[in-house]
Amino acid sequence: MASRPSAPHPAPTPQGDAPTPVALMERLARAAAGYYRDLTAAAAAQGLTMTQAKMLILLRQPLPMRALAGLLTCDASNITGLVDRLEAHGLVSRHLDPTDRRIKNVVATQEGKDVVRRIRADMRATSAALTRLDEEGRRSLYELLGRMHPDETA
Template sequence: MPAIPAPHASPSTPQGAVPAPDALMERLARAAASYYRDLAAAAATHGLTMAQAKMLILLRQPTPMRALAGLLACDASNITGLVDRLESRGLVSRHLDPGDRRIKNVVATEEGREAVRLVRADMRGTSAAFARLDDEGRRSLYELLGRLHPDETA
């Protein structure tokens, strides 16, 4: 009976071979885990939780609270607490949607956008990983990531 690799073992793909979906998922998961460790550490430096930093990063435009729950893959009831804490720090504000006054849109303030800039500047591990790529490598990665989830906004 063949040995089953340990759960933490990475599927290996010989040099030049087309990687199987499992190998791609493993690489993506490792890259995402590394990114989120880096984000959590940088966010903590600025007194933010990772969830708060993720929300601020998503707020490139006014976004309904229910949509934020979907984007952050959490219950809508959690969003209210996150928004309350960010709003008390002046990083976001809530506005009634002009088209439907039942909807509250969350908007990053100038201070919130600055917090995102500072957190990203402190993500040294992620910056170092991107620095290992040349211009063409960064262009290719950007294009490939866009092709993985083309229905999501850039």
């Protein structure tokens, strides 16, 4: 079995110099790629695609289908098919918004919430990476990630 070539690493910054935005983007891309590899494998173990798992994870609260499309960066027409498949598995349900009956909110069922817990528990590489951080490191990472995209931290 041939090994996959590793991605080139950016040159280290001289001691004391702050990394450039490009170096940070490369580091963030590698971290995100590792997270999504882990998520894809954990989702597959639950019979889901990565996108289906991402949708379930986003449903900490009921969300309109259009909002889900924005969060998943896909066309609203794709959301209907995703919701249909998750609904067929009993993982989500749709409810009319009480303030605007034209809006359908997607809600994770208890089984959907249980699947999210199993996915997170199965994301061993990501969990191990985060566990290697001490309490202050986790606090700092959480705060920095929130500052990067403050409109998406809700």
